[in-house]
Amino acid sequence: MTDKYAVIGNPIHHSKSPLIHAEFARQTGEDIEYSAIEVPLDGLQNSLQQLRDVLKLKGINVTVPFKEQVWKITQQKSARAELAGAVNTVVFNNDGSLFGDNTDGIGLCRDLVINHQVELAGKRILLLGAGGASRGVIAPLLEYQPLGIFIANRTASKSSHLAELFAHLGNVHGGGFHDIAGEFDVVINATAASLQGEVPPLPDKVLASGACCYDMMYSDTDTAFIQWAKAQKAEKTIDGLGMLVEQAAEAFYLWRGVRPQTASVISLLHNKT
Ligand code: NDP
Structure with missing residues:
Protein backbone atom coordinates (compact mmCIF):
# COMPACT_ATOMS: atom_id res chain seq x y z
CA MET A 1 0.00 0.00 0.00
CA THR A 2 1.24 3.50 -0.82
CA ASP A 3 2.40 5.40 2.29
CA LYS A 4 1.07 8.96 2.54
CA TYR A 5 2.90 12.08 3.75
CA ALA A 6 2.18 15.81 3.58
CA VAL A 7 3.52 19.25 4.38
CA ILE A 8 1.26 21.40 6.55
CA GLY A 9 1.32 25.18 6.80
CA ASN A 10 -0.74 28.32 6.25
CA PRO A 11 -0.49 29.47 3.52
CA ILE A 12 0.90 26.40 1.74
CA HIS A 13 0.01 26.73 -1.95
CA HIS A 14 3.54 28.02 -2.76
CA SER A 15 5.27 24.96 -1.26
CA LYS A 16 7.90 23.17 -3.34
CA SER A 17 7.95 20.19 -0.95
CA PRO A 18 5.48 18.00 -2.96
CA LEU A 19 7.69 18.35 -6.04
CA ILE A 20 10.86 17.63 -4.06
CA HIS A 21 9.43 14.49 -2.41
CA ALA A 22 7.94 13.26 -5.70
CA GLU A 23 11.46 13.49 -7.19
CA PHE A 24 12.96 11.65 -4.20
CA ALA A 25 10.32 8.89 -4.54
CA ARG A 26 10.93 8.55 -8.28
CA GLN A 27 14.67 8.41 -7.77
CA THR A 28 14.65 5.85 -4.92
CA GLY A 29 11.65 3.77 -6.06
CA GLU A 30 9.89 4.36 -2.71
CA ASP A 31 6.10 4.02 -2.97
CA ILE A 32 4.86 7.25 -1.38
CA GLU A 33 2.35 10.01 -2.00
CA TYR A 34 3.11 13.53 -0.72
CA SER A 35 0.69 16.46 -0.72
CA ALA A 36 0.44 20.02 0.66
CA ILE A 37 -2.34 20.62 3.20
CA GLU A 38 -3.43 24.02 4.49
CA VAL A 39 -4.29 23.84 8.19
CA PRO A 40 -6.50 26.53 9.80
CA LEU A 41 -4.51 28.85 12.03
CA ASP A 42 -6.60 27.90 15.07
CA GLY A 43 -7.08 24.23 14.17
CA LEU A 44 -3.71 22.53 14.49
CA GLN A 45 -4.59 19.94 17.15
CA ASN A 46 -7.73 18.71 15.32
CA SER A 47 -5.94 18.69 12.00
CA LEU A 48 -3.11 16.55 13.36
CA GLN A 49 -5.63 13.98 14.62
CA GLN A 50 -7.38 13.92 11.25
CA LEU A 51 -4.14 13.55 9.33
CA ARG A 52 -3.17 10.60 11.51
CA ASP A 53 -6.52 8.86 12.12
CA VAL A 54 -8.62 9.71 9.04
CA LEU A 55 -6.11 10.30 6.24
CA LYS A 56 -3.74 7.70 7.78
CA LEU A 57 -0.60 9.68 7.00
CA LYS A 58 2.71 8.18 8.10
CA GLY A 59 4.36 11.53 8.67
CA ILE A 60 4.31 15.25 7.95
CA ASN A 61 6.58 18.20 7.34
CA VAL A 62 5.64 21.38 9.16
CA THR A 63 6.20 24.91 7.95
CA VAL A 64 5.26 28.48 8.88
CA PRO A 65 3.57 29.22 11.28
CA PHE A 66 3.24 25.86 13.04
CA LYS A 67 6.79 24.68 13.82
CA GLU A 68 6.84 25.93 17.43
CA GLN A 69 3.27 24.76 18.14
CA VAL A 70 4.04 21.25 16.88
CA TRP A 71 7.16 21.26 19.07
CA LYS A 72 4.93 21.83 22.10
CA ILE A 73 2.52 19.05 21.09
CA THR A 74 5.00 16.25 20.24
CA GLN A 75 5.63 13.83 23.10
CA GLN A 76 8.95 12.49 21.84
CA LYS A 77 11.59 14.59 20.11
CA SER A 78 15.10 14.20 18.75
CA ALA A 79 17.86 16.00 20.64
CA ARG A 80 18.26 18.45 17.74
CA ALA A 81 14.53 19.26 17.79
CA GLU A 82 14.64 19.79 21.56
CA LEU A 83 17.41 22.36 21.11
CA ALA A 84 15.80 23.99 18.08
CA GLY A 85 12.53 24.65 19.95
CA ALA A 86 10.72 23.86 16.69
CA VAL A 87 9.67 20.74 14.78
CA ASN A 88 9.65 20.57 10.97
CA THR A 89 9.29 16.78 10.58
CA VAL A 90 6.88 14.44 12.36
CA VAL A 91 6.62 10.66 12.34
CA PHE A 92 3.19 9.28 13.27
CA ASN A 93 4.12 6.21 15.33
CA ASN A 94 1.98 3.04 15.12
CA ASP A 95 0.91 3.50 18.77
CA GLY A 96 -0.61 6.90 17.89
CA SER A 97 2.16 9.00 19.45
CA LEU A 98 4.10 11.67 17.54
CA PHE A 99 7.87 11.86 17.13
CA GLY A 100 9.21 15.31 16.26
CA ASP A 101 12.50 16.15 14.56
CA ASN A 102 14.10 19.27 13.13
CA THR A 103 16.07 18.87 9.90
CA ASP A 104 16.52 22.57 9.03
CA MET A 243 18.80 24.13 2.32
CA LEU A 244 15.16 23.44 1.45
CA VAL A 245 16.07 20.34 -0.56
CA GLU A 246 18.59 19.10 2.03
CA GLN A 247 16.15 19.41 4.95
CA ALA A 248 13.60 17.50 2.86
CA ALA A 249 16.17 14.76 2.10
CA GLU A 250 16.84 14.32 5.82
CA ALA A 251 13.08 14.06 6.50
CA PHE A 252 12.76 11.47 3.69
CA TYR A 253 15.62 9.51 5.26
CA LEU A 254 13.92 9.61 8.67
CA TRP A 255 10.65 8.29 7.22
CA ARG A 256 11.97 5.79 4.67
CA GLY A 257 15.49 4.86 5.81
CA VAL A 258 16.79 5.72 2.31
CA ARG A 259 18.88 8.81 1.56
CA PRO A 260 17.97 10.43 -1.78
CA GLN A 261 20.46 12.26 -4.01
CA THR A 262 19.90 16.00 -3.78
CA ALA A 263 22.05 17.58 -6.53
CA SER A 264 19.70 16.71 -9.40
CA VAL A 265 16.67 17.95 -7.44
CA ILE A 266 18.39 21.25 -6.60
CA SER A 267 19.23 21.80 -10.30
CA LEU A 268 15.70 20.89 -11.31
CA LEU A 269 14.30 23.52 -8.93
CA HIS A 270 16.86 26.12 -10.01
CA ASN A 271 15.77 25.56 -13.60
CA LYS A 272 12.10 25.95 -12.66
CA THR A 273 12.54 29.22 -10.73
P1 NDP B 1 10.52 34.19 12.17
O1 NDP B 1 9.29 34.94 11.91
O2 NDP B 1 10.56 33.18 13.28
O3 NDP B 1 11.73 35.24 12.47
C1 NDP B 1 11.90 36.35 11.63
C2 NDP B 1 13.23 37.04 11.96
O4 NDP B 1 13.44 38.06 10.98
C3 NDP B 1 13.25 37.72 13.31
O5 NDP B 1 14.57 37.63 13.81
C4 NDP B 1 12.90 39.18 12.96
O6 NDP B 1 13.42 40.13 13.87
C5 NDP B 1 13.62 39.32 11.64
N1 NDP B 1 13.08 40.37 10.75
C6 NDP B 1 11.86 40.40 10.16
N2 NDP B 1 11.75 41.48 9.36
C7 NDP B 1 12.94 42.15 9.44
C8 NDP B 1 13.44 43.33 8.85
N3 NDP B 1 12.71 44.07 8.00
N4 NDP B 1 14.72 43.71 9.16
C9 NDP B 1 15.47 42.98 10.01
N5 NDP B 1 15.04 41.84 10.61
C10 NDP B 1 13.78 41.44 10.33
O7 NDP B 1 10.93 33.51 10.78
P2 NDP B 1 11.82 32.22 10.53
O8 NDP B 1 12.95 32.28 11.47
O9 NDP B 1 10.96 31.02 10.52
O10 NDP B 1 12.31 32.42 9.01
C11 NDP B 1 13.27 33.41 8.67
C12 NDP B 1 13.62 33.30 7.19
O11 NDP B 1 14.24 32.05 6.90
C13 NDP B 1 12.41 33.40 6.25
O12 NDP B 1 12.78 34.19 5.13
C14 NDP B 1 12.17 31.97 5.84
O13 NDP B 1 11.56 31.89 4.57
C15 NDP B 1 13.59 31.43 5.80
N6 NDP B 1 13.68 29.95 5.97
C16 NDP B 1 14.19 29.20 4.94
C17 NDP B 1 14.30 27.83 5.06
C18 NDP B 1 14.87 27.04 3.92
O14 NDP B 1 14.75 25.81 3.93
N7 NDP B 1 15.50 27.67 2.95
C19 NDP B 1 13.88 27.12 6.28
C20 NDP B 1 13.36 28.00 7.31
C21 NDP B 1 13.26 29.36 7.13
P3 NDP B 1 12.61 40.54 15.23
O15 NDP B 1 12.89 39.43 16.20
O16 NDP B 1 13.19 41.83 15.61
O17 NDP B 1 11.15 40.61 14.84
Whole structure:
Protein backbone atom coordinates (compact mmCIF):
# COMPACT_ATOMS: atom_id res chain seq x y z
CA MET A 1 0.00 0.00 0.00
CA THR A 2 1.24 3.50 -0.82
CA ASP A 3 2.40 5.40 2.29
CA LYS A 4 1.07 8.96 2.54
CA TYR A 5 2.90 12.08 3.75
CA ALA A 6 2.18 15.81 3.58
CA VAL A 7 3.52 19.25 4.38
CA ILE A 8 1.26 21.40 6.55
CA GLY A 9 1.32 25.18 6.80
CA ASN A 10 -0.74 28.32 6.25
CA PRO A 11 -0.49 29.47 3.52
CA ILE A 12 0.90 26.40 1.74
CA HIS A 13 0.01 26.73 -1.95
CA HIS A 14 3.54 28.02 -2.76
CA SER A 15 5.27 24.96 -1.26
CA LYS A 16 7.90 23.17 -3.34
CA SER A 17 7.95 20.19 -0.95
CA PRO A 18 5.48 18.00 -2.96
CA LEU A 19 7.69 18.35 -6.04
CA ILE A 20 10.86 17.63 -4.06
CA HIS A 21 9.43 14.49 -2.41
CA ALA A 22 7.94 13.26 -5.70
CA GLU A 23 11.46 13.49 -7.19
CA PHE A 24 12.96 11.65 -4.20
CA ALA A 25 10.32 8.89 -4.54
CA ARG A 26 10.93 8.55 -8.28
CA GLN A 27 14.67 8.41 -7.77
CA THR A 28 14.65 5.85 -4.92
CA GLY A 29 11.65 3.77 -6.06
CA GLU A 30 9.89 4.36 -2.71
CA ASP A 31 6.10 4.02 -2.97
CA ILE A 32 4.86 7.25 -1.38
CA GLU A 33 2.35 10.01 -2.00
CA TYR A 34 3.11 13.53 -0.72
CA SER A 35 0.69 16.46 -0.72
CA ALA A 36 0.44 20.02 0.66
CA ILE A 37 -2.34 20.62 3.20
CA GLU A 38 -3.43 24.02 4.49
CA VAL A 39 -4.29 23.84 8.19
CA PRO A 40 -6.50 26.53 9.80
CA LEU A 41 -4.51 28.85 12.03
CA ASP A 42 -6.60 27.90 15.07
CA GLY A 43 -7.08 24.23 14.17
CA LEU A 44 -3.71 22.53 14.49
CA GLN A 45 -4.59 19.94 17.15
CA ASN A 46 -7.73 18.71 15.32
CA SER A 47 -5.94 18.69 12.00
CA LEU A 48 -3.11 16.55 13.36
CA GLN A 49 -5.63 13.98 14.62
CA GLN A 50 -7.38 13.92 11.25
CA LEU A 51 -4.14 13.55 9.33
CA ARG A 52 -3.17 10.60 11.51
CA ASP A 53 -6.52 8.86 12.12
CA VAL A 54 -8.62 9.71 9.04
CA LEU A 55 -6.11 10.30 6.24
CA LYS A 56 -3.74 7.70 7.78
CA LEU A 57 -0.60 9.68 7.00
CA LYS A 58 2.71 8.18 8.10
CA GLY A 59 4.36 11.53 8.67
CA ILE A 60 4.31 15.25 7.95
CA ASN A 61 6.58 18.20 7.34
CA VAL A 62 5.64 21.38 9.16
CA THR A 63 6.20 24.91 7.95
CA VAL A 64 5.26 28.48 8.88
CA PRO A 65 3.57 29.22 11.28
CA PHE A 66 3.24 25.86 13.04
CA LYS A 67 6.79 24.68 13.82
CA GLU A 68 6.84 25.93 17.43
CA GLN A 69 3.27 24.76 18.14
CA VAL A 70 4.04 21.25 16.88
CA TRP A 71 7.16 21.26 19.07
CA LYS A 72 4.93 21.83 22.10
CA ILE A 73 2.52 19.05 21.09
CA THR A 74 5.00 16.25 20.24
CA GLN A 75 5.63 13.83 23.10
CA GLN A 76 8.95 12.49 21.84
CA LYS A 77 11.59 14.59 20.11
CA SER A 78 15.10 14.20 18.75
CA ALA A 79 17.86 16.00 20.64
CA ARG A 80 18.26 18.45 17.74
CA ALA A 81 14.53 19.26 17.79
CA GLU A 82 14.64 19.79 21.56
CA LEU A 83 17.41 22.36 21.11
CA ALA A 84 15.80 23.99 18.08
CA GLY A 85 12.53 24.65 19.95
CA ALA A 86 10.72 23.86 16.69
CA VAL A 87 9.67 20.74 14.78
CA ASN A 88 9.65 20.57 10.97
CA THR A 89 9.29 16.78 10.58
CA VAL A 90 6.88 14.44 12.36
CA VAL A 91 6.62 10.66 12.34
CA PHE A 92 3.19 9.28 13.27
CA ASN A 93 4.12 6.21 15.33
CA ASN A 94 1.98 3.04 15.12
CA ASP A 95 0.91 3.50 18.77
CA GLY A 96 -0.61 6.90 17.89
CA SER A 97 2.16 9.00 19.45
CA LEU A 98 4.10 11.67 17.54
CA PHE A 99 7.87 11.86 17.13
CA GLY A 100 9.21 15.31 16.26
CA ASP A 101 12.50 16.15 14.56
CA ASN A 102 14.10 19.27 13.13
CA THR A 103 16.07 18.87 9.90
CA ASP A 104 16.52 22.57 9.03
CA GLY A 105 19.93 22.88 10.70
CA ILE A 106 21.44 19.83 9.05
CA GLY A 107 19.89 21.03 5.79
CA LEU A 108 21.73 24.35 6.00
CA CYS A 109 25.03 22.75 7.04
CA ARG A 110 24.94 20.14 4.25
CA ASP A 111 24.19 22.84 1.69
CA LEU A 112 27.05 25.01 2.93
CA VAL A 113 29.67 22.34 3.56
CA ILE A 114 28.90 19.61 1.00
CA ASN A 115 27.17 21.39 -1.88
CA HIS A 116 29.19 24.61 -1.72
CA GLN A 117 32.43 23.50 0.00
CA VAL A 118 32.23 26.30 2.58
CA GLU A 119 34.67 25.73 5.44
CA LEU A 120 33.11 26.35 8.87
CA ALA A 121 35.83 25.06 11.22
CA GLY A 122 37.73 27.95 12.78
CA LYS A 123 35.61 30.54 10.96
CA ARG A 124 33.80 33.62 12.26
CA ILE A 125 30.08 33.27 11.61
CA LEU A 126 27.58 36.14 11.70
CA LEU A 127 23.99 34.87 11.99
CA LEU A 128 21.34 37.51 11.27
CA GLY A 129 17.93 36.99 12.88
CA ALA A 130 16.73 35.31 16.06
CA GLY A 131 13.51 33.62 14.97
CA GLY A 132 12.76 29.91 14.54
CA ALA A 133 15.08 29.40 11.58
CA SER A 134 18.01 31.00 13.37
CA ARG A 135 17.50 28.98 16.55
CA GLY A 136 17.31 25.73 14.56
CA VAL A 137 20.71 26.16 12.92
CA ILE A 138 22.87 27.27 15.88
CA ALA A 139 23.64 23.83 17.38
CA PRO A 140 24.29 22.16 13.99
CA LEU A 141 26.64 25.04 13.02
CA LEU A 142 28.51 24.72 16.33
CA GLU A 143 29.18 21.03 15.57
CA TYR A 144 31.56 22.23 12.84
CA GLN A 145 33.59 24.07 15.51
CA PRO A 146 33.62 27.60 14.13
CA LEU A 147 35.75 30.16 15.95
CA GLY A 148 32.51 31.76 17.09
CA ILE A 149 28.98 32.77 16.18
CA PHE A 150 27.61 36.28 16.68
CA ILE A 151 23.81 36.41 16.45
CA ALA A 152 22.52 39.87 15.50
CA ASN A 153 18.84 40.73 15.54
CA ARG A 154 16.57 43.78 15.22
CA THR A 155 15.20 42.96 18.68
CA ALA A 156 18.52 42.57 20.50
CA SER A 157 17.02 40.89 23.59
CA LYS A 158 16.02 37.88 21.44
CA SER A 159 19.50 37.31 20.04
CA SER A 160 21.07 37.75 23.49
CA HIS A 161 18.62 35.17 24.83
CA LEU A 162 19.51 32.69 22.04
CA ALA A 163 23.22 33.23 22.69
CA GLU A 164 22.69 32.39 26.38
CA LEU A 165 20.72 29.26 25.46
CA PHE A 166 23.54 27.89 23.31
CA ALA A 167 26.58 29.25 25.19
CA HIS A 168 27.24 25.83 26.78
CA LEU A 169 27.84 24.38 23.29
CA GLY A 170 30.40 26.87 22.00
CA ASN A 171 31.50 30.47 21.57
CA VAL A 172 28.17 32.21 20.92
CA HIS A 173 27.31 35.87 21.54
CA GLY A 174 24.35 38.00 20.61
CA GLY A 175 23.15 41.58 20.32
CA GLY A 176 21.65 44.17 18.00
CA PHE A 177 22.90 45.03 14.52
CA HIS A 178 24.77 48.00 16.04
CA ASP A 179 26.75 45.54 18.23
CA ILE A 180 28.31 43.79 15.23
CA ALA A 181 32.08 44.32 15.42
CA GLY A 182 34.91 43.08 13.22
CA GLU A 183 34.90 40.95 10.10
CA PHE A 184 33.18 37.63 9.40
CA ASP A 185 33.96 34.73 7.08
CA VAL A 186 30.39 33.43 6.79
CA VAL A 187 27.29 35.64 7.04
CA ILE A 188 23.95 33.83 7.17
CA ASN A 189 20.73 35.78 6.74
CA ALA A 190 17.99 34.09 8.78
CA THR A 191 15.83 37.21 9.00
CA ALA A 192 12.59 37.65 7.11
CA ALA A 193 13.88 41.02 5.82
CA SER A 194 14.38 39.67 2.28
CA LEU A 195 10.65 38.95 2.13
CA GLN A 196 10.13 42.72 2.32
CA GLY A 197 13.00 43.42 -0.09
CA GLU A 198 15.08 44.79 2.80
CA VAL A 199 18.60 44.13 4.07
CA PRO A 200 19.40 44.28 7.81
CA PRO A 201 21.46 47.38 8.64
CA LEU A 202 24.98 45.93 8.52
CA PRO A 203 28.15 47.93 9.11
CA ASP A 204 30.64 48.52 6.31
CA LYS A 205 33.62 46.13 6.13
CA VAL A 206 31.74 43.33 7.86
CA LEU A 207 32.90 40.79 5.26
CA ALA A 208 36.36 39.27 5.62
CA SER A 209 38.35 38.56 2.47
CA GLY A 210 36.89 35.42 0.78
CA ALA A 211 33.63 35.67 2.74
CA CYS A 212 30.55 33.61 1.95
CA CYS A 213 27.04 35.10 2.28
CA TYR A 214 24.03 32.78 2.60
CA ASP A 215 20.40 33.90 2.42
CA MET A 216 17.94 31.31 3.78
CA MET A 217 15.32 32.86 1.56
CA TYR A 218 15.32 31.89 -2.13
CA SER A 219 13.82 33.56 -5.12
CA ASP A 220 14.08 33.46 -8.92
CA THR A 221 16.02 36.72 -8.83
CA ASP A 222 18.70 37.79 -6.35
CA THR A 223 17.24 38.66 -2.94
CA ALA A 224 18.04 42.07 -1.45
CA PHE A 225 20.63 40.39 0.81
CA ILE A 226 22.33 38.58 -2.08
CA GLN A 227 22.42 41.86 -4.04
CA TRP A 228 24.03 43.53 -1.01
CA ALA A 229 26.55 40.68 -0.66
CA LYS A 230 27.54 40.92 -4.33
CA ALA A 231 27.98 44.68 -4.00
CA GLN A 232 30.24 44.03 -0.97
CA LYS A 233 32.32 41.63 -3.13
CA ALA A 234 31.52 38.47 -1.20
CA GLU A 235 33.41 35.56 -2.74
CA LYS A 236 30.40 33.23 -2.60
CA THR A 237 26.69 34.04 -2.48
CA ILE A 238 24.17 31.24 -1.94
CA ASP A 239 20.39 31.24 -1.56
CA GLY A 240 18.28 28.86 0.56
CA LEU A 241 17.00 26.54 -2.16
CA GLY A 242 19.67 23.95 -1.38
CA MET A 243 18.80 24.13 2.32
CA LEU A 244 15.16 23.44 1.45
CA VAL A 245 16.07 20.34 -0.56
CA GLU A 246 18.59 19.10 2.03
CA GLN A 247 16.15 19.41 4.95
CA ALA A 248 13.60 17.50 2.86
CA ALA A 249 16.17 14.76 2.10
CA GLU A 250 16.84 14.32 5.82
CA ALA A 251 13.08 14.06 6.50
CA PHE A 252 12.76 11.47 3.69
CA TYR A 253 15.62 9.51 5.26
CA LEU A 254 13.92 9.61 8.67
CA TRP A 255 10.65 8.29 7.22
CA ARG A 256 11.97 5.79 4.67
CA GLY A 257 15.49 4.86 5.81
CA VAL A 258 16.79 5.72 2.31
CA ARG A 259 18.88 8.81 1.56
CA PRO A 260 17.97 10.43 -1.78
CA GLN A 261 20.46 12.26 -4.01
CA THR A 262 19.90 16.00 -3.78
CA ALA A 263 22.05 17.58 -6.53
CA SER A 264 19.70 16.71 -9.40
CA VAL A 265 16.67 17.95 -7.44
CA ILE A 266 18.39 21.25 -6.60
CA SER A 267 19.23 21.80 -10.30
CA LEU A 268 15.70 20.89 -11.31
CA LEU A 269 14.30 23.52 -8.93
CA HIS A 270 16.86 26.12 -10.01
CA ASN A 271 15.77 25.56 -13.60
CA LYS A 272 12.10 25.95 -12.66
CA THR A 273 12.54 29.22 -10.73
P1 NDP B 1 10.52 34.19 12.17
O1 NDP B 1 9.29 34.94 11.91
O2 NDP B 1 10.56 33.18 13.28
O3 NDP B 1 11.73 35.24 12.47
C1 NDP B 1 11.90 36.35 11.63
C2 NDP B 1 13.23 37.04 11.96
O4 NDP B 1 13.44 38.06 10.98
C3 NDP B 1 13.25 37.72 13.31
O5 NDP B 1 14.57 37.63 13.81
C4 NDP B 1 12.90 39.18 12.96
O6 NDP B 1 13.42 40.13 13.87
C5 NDP B 1 13.62 39.32 11.64
N1 NDP B 1 13.08 40.37 10.75
C6 NDP B 1 11.86 40.40 10.16
N2 NDP B 1 11.75 41.48 9.36
C7 NDP B 1 12.94 42.15 9.44
C8 NDP B 1 13.44 43.33 8.85
N3 NDP B 1 12.71 44.07 8.00
N4 NDP B 1 14.72 43.71 9.16
C9 NDP B 1 15.47 42.98 10.01
N5 NDP B 1 15.04 41.84 10.61
C10 NDP B 1 13.78 41.44 10.33
O7 NDP B 1 10.93 33.51 10.78
P2 NDP B 1 11.82 32.22 10.53
O8 NDP B 1 12.95 32.28 11.47
O9 NDP B 1 10.96 31.02 10.52
O10 NDP B 1 12.31 32.42 9.01
C11 NDP B 1 13.27 33.41 8.67
C12 NDP B 1 13.62 33.30 7.19
O11 NDP B 1 14.24 32.05 6.90
C13 NDP B 1 12.41 33.40 6.25
O12 NDP B 1 12.78 34.19 5.13
C14 NDP B 1 12.17 31.97 5.84
O13 NDP B 1 11.56 31.89 4.57
C15 NDP B 1 13.59 31.43 5.80
N6 NDP B 1 13.68 29.95 5.97
C16 NDP B 1 14.19 29.20 4.94
C17 NDP B 1 14.30 27.83 5.06
C18 NDP B 1 14.87 27.04 3.92
O14 NDP B 1 14.75 25.81 3.93
N7 NDP B 1 15.50 27.67 2.95
C19 NDP B 1 13.88 27.12 6.28
C20 NDP B 1 13.36 28.00 7.31
C21 NDP B 1 13.26 29.36 7.13
P3 NDP B 1 12.61 40.54 15.23
O15 NDP B 1 12.89 39.43 16.20
O16 NDP B 1 13.19 41.83 15.61
O17 NDP B 1 11.15 40.61 14.84
